[in-house]
């Protein structure tokens with residue numbers, strides 16, 4: 221399925237905080253896209269950490285398939301030039317909201333804001349979502365709960381406050397499980413989890429994300 225003459229769909233993971241799963245989810249989506257036989261580029265804009273680029277090095281060393289095209293970028297202009305010919309571009313960003321965040325948000329078709337469900341995490345995320353909208357961003361902003369434990373109530377209380385603030389929240393969450401960390405450390409992501417239960421949870425989230433992207 222090649223769409224050489226069309227612009228790719230661009231989805232970005234942005235956020236005000238580190239450690240909320242931006243890089244983990246960017247990799248989950250890139251792996252999901254490759255399994256869906258989409259031509260995907262995973263663009264790493266976190267030049268200090270290069271999380272996705274380092275992960276891909278481990279992936280290649282361990283021979284994990286399918287191959288994912290992961291590249292580091294410094295400027296949006298370079299990304300736009302490199303993005304031609306891809307079906308989907310997944311953008312991983314730094315853990316802070318700056319001018320680049322505004323630029324990438326404008327260029328993106330969909331923006332995901334992963335966030336913990338605690339107010340410590342949620343409040344800055346709601347503030348960022350509000351600021352992005354104020355800047356005239358008519359693009360879609362979707363929050364995803366990460367670092368979620370096993371309590372249903374944790375999700376429903378936090379989801380209610382997101383909805384009250386007028387933002388969209390994805391119906392599936394990214395649960396915090398030690399196994400996911402071990403998978404990421406070994407160059408795997410999302411549906412590639414070794415543990416069957418984690419795999420199922422990742423696939424549910426992946427399906428919800430792709431349904432929302434509409435690709």
Ligand SMILES: Nc1ncnc2c1ncn2[C@@H]1O[C@H](COP(=O)(O)OP(=O)(O)O)[C@@H](O)[C@H]1O
Nearest residue numbers: 238239240241242243244395396397400401404
């Ligand atoms: N669902 C999860 N369960 C367990 N560990 C996770 C999960 N998602 C991410 N991690 C780990 O938590 C840390 C932070 O996640 P990361 O995706 O890098 O966050 P961010 O990019 O927002 O800073 C990393 O060490 C990562 O391997």
Ligand SMILES: [Mg+2]
Nearest residue numbers: 242243266271
């Ligand atoms: Mg990161």
